[in-house]
Amino acid sequence: MLISKAKAILDEMAFKFLNTFSPTKLVVGLSGGADSTLVLLLAHHIRKLNKNFSVKAVHCVHGLDADDPIWFDHCTLLCEKLDIEISTPKLHIVYGNGVSPEDSSRKERYSALLKESKDGILMLGHQSDDQVENFLLALKRGSGPYGLSGMRYCIRDSRGTIVRPLLHLTKDEIIEIINALGFDYVFDISNTYMKFERNFMRLKVLPLLRERFSGIDNAILRSQKLCAYEHDLAARYASSIFKPLYDxxxxxxxxxxxxxxxxxxxxxxxxxxxxxxxxxxxxxxxxxxxxxxxxxxxxxxxxxxxxxxxxxxxxxxxxxxxxNTQKPQKGEYVLSLGEKIKLGDYTYELYVDMSNEKITSASVVLDFNYSKSIVVHPEKRAHSRDIGKLFGEFCIPVWNRDIYPLIRSVNNKDIILGLGDLFVTRECKNSEYSSLRLKISAV
Missing domain, CATH: 1.20.59.20 (Chorismate Mutase Domain, subunit A)
Incomplete structure (x- = not known):
């Protein structure tokens, strides 16, 4: 491939990206192979075209292969050459008991990459050949339309924003582009290990399919697109049912x-x-x-x-x-207005309800020793009731009840002011504490 053509392809991908996303942090998952190397070059080119983008590479050290240092050194030198910051987290990969090294590595790798790309964009090097392999792997697993639909150029969900800019290119095209641009990459010897399911599909199954059916790759990509359409259509309907039921x-x-x-x-x-x-x-x-x-x-x-x-x-x-969270230890804790205390995996903060009269200083006792049989009178109830039944009324699950302290007056512990952030009592309403409220947050 001529260098002019390689640069034109890089320009086309960069301008597509710039027309889609606003300036932000770009985090590239960099293994050092051909695919991730081209993504890094693309991110570098995007930064040259718009300096409001920042670029960071993340090279995960798996600790499973003797060649790990070769990959590490290559990625470090490549980022130094391009003046790109690199992070090299060491993964903690545990497998066995039905969990394969592939699945464990993938999960830990994604976790590390998503942690680094928070509030930015994660860029990954998946390409067209990966799409075809993923379809066969998903078929083997018995996946539905979502699994069979393959990867998208961009996906935004609770994990953040993930972009895969190379999905329209094959592995051979990617290698040609890198060579034309004057860069090299590392070949992963593990890509030849037949113990891995993906390698079996790539080296054994696909060559047989291509030999018998010359258009199998395009047919699979077409099926993926149709599965994606059906999945998206079903998602729109199911989401309209799901959202009102989800809290x-x-x-x-x-x-x-x-x-x-x-x-x-x-x-x-x-x-x-x-x-x-x-x-x-x-x-x-x-x-x-x-x-x-x-x-x-x-x-x-x-x-x-x-x-x-x-x-x-x-x-x-x-x-x-x-x-799994650590609940507050049993005991009594004094909390003052404007302060926060951390108990277990939760923080507790006393604040003033702005709809009521303002006060500048006050303290309460957070009591985690109380019995659920204690009877209290919530402000908006006509009658008093024991705390255990009130938890049921407020639909607080049994496993979560230990995070709600009984709030007592610091001057007279017999005066009960409220229960966690669920309610204040009538005693509180008619006292100098009437404007105080408790906020509970998970750390």
Whole structure:
């Protein structure tokens, strides 16, 4: 390939990017192979055209291959040549018990890359050949339209913004462009290891398919596009059902009005819910287990593992995404106005309700030792009731109740002012504490 043509292709990709995105931080997942090298050159070119973009490379050290130092040195020198900052996080890859090195590496790599690209754009080097391989891998896994639809140029979701600018290029075209531009790359010897499923598809299955069916790549890409259309259409409908039932603040899904026998709809809605919190789209088995939680009658038995420290639990007619957190230790803590204290994985802050009279100084006692049988009188209730039943009224799941302290007067602990950030009492309303409120936040 002539250098003029290579530069023209680079220009075309850069201008497409500039016409799509506003200046921000660009984070390139850099392995040192041909694909990620071209993405780094593209990001570098974008920065030259618009200096309001910044560029950073992230080279993840997997620690699984003897050639790791070769990759590390290559990426470091390449970034030095291009005057690009590089980060080299060491991944903690644990596999076994049904988890493959590939899956564990992929999850840890994405986690590291997304952490670095927060509030920016993550740029990845997937290309057209990867799309074809992904289709076969998804077919092997029994994926639905979403898995079969392949990767998109840009995706924005709870993880952030991810751009894959090379999806229209083949591996051979990418290598030609890099060579024409005068750069080199590292060949990953692990790409020849037949123990990896992707390599088996690339080196064994695809050559046979191409030998028998000359247009198989284009046919697969066409099928991916059709699957993407069907997925997007279904997503629009399912989202209109999902959104009114989803509460982001409590990380919950109200399934009380859902028809659990409508398998198509409930499966899609549940997939949308779980995907709000997981790094990768959930497997079908996980979705089906979540649906079964909606059918059982015993909340105590309702538990589905989503990731290492992430679970689905059921309380009444809602499913909650629950992360393992450290609750406040039992005890009593004095909290003053304007201060914050960290207890376990939560912070507690006393503030003034601006709709009431302002005060400049005050202190309360946060009591985590109280009994759930204590009777209190919420401000807006006609009658008093014990705390255990009030938790039920406010739909606070059993596993979350320990984060709500009883708020007492610092001068007279017999005076109960409120329960966490759920309500204030009538005693509080008629006292000098009437304008004080408690804010509880997860760290």
């Amino acid at each position: 982001e603040k409590s990380a919950s899904l109200d399934f009380s009005t859902l028809n659990l026998d409508d398998e198509s709809l409930i499966t899609y809605v549940m997939r949308l819910f779980i995907s709000e919190y997981t790094l990768m789209p959930p497997e079908l088995n996980t979705v089906l287990e979540a649906i079964n939680l909606c059918r059982i009658s015993n909340d105590q038995l309702a538990l589905v593992k989503l990731e290492d420290d992430l679970f689905l639990k059921r309380y009444k007619k809602k499913l909650y995404v629950v992360k």
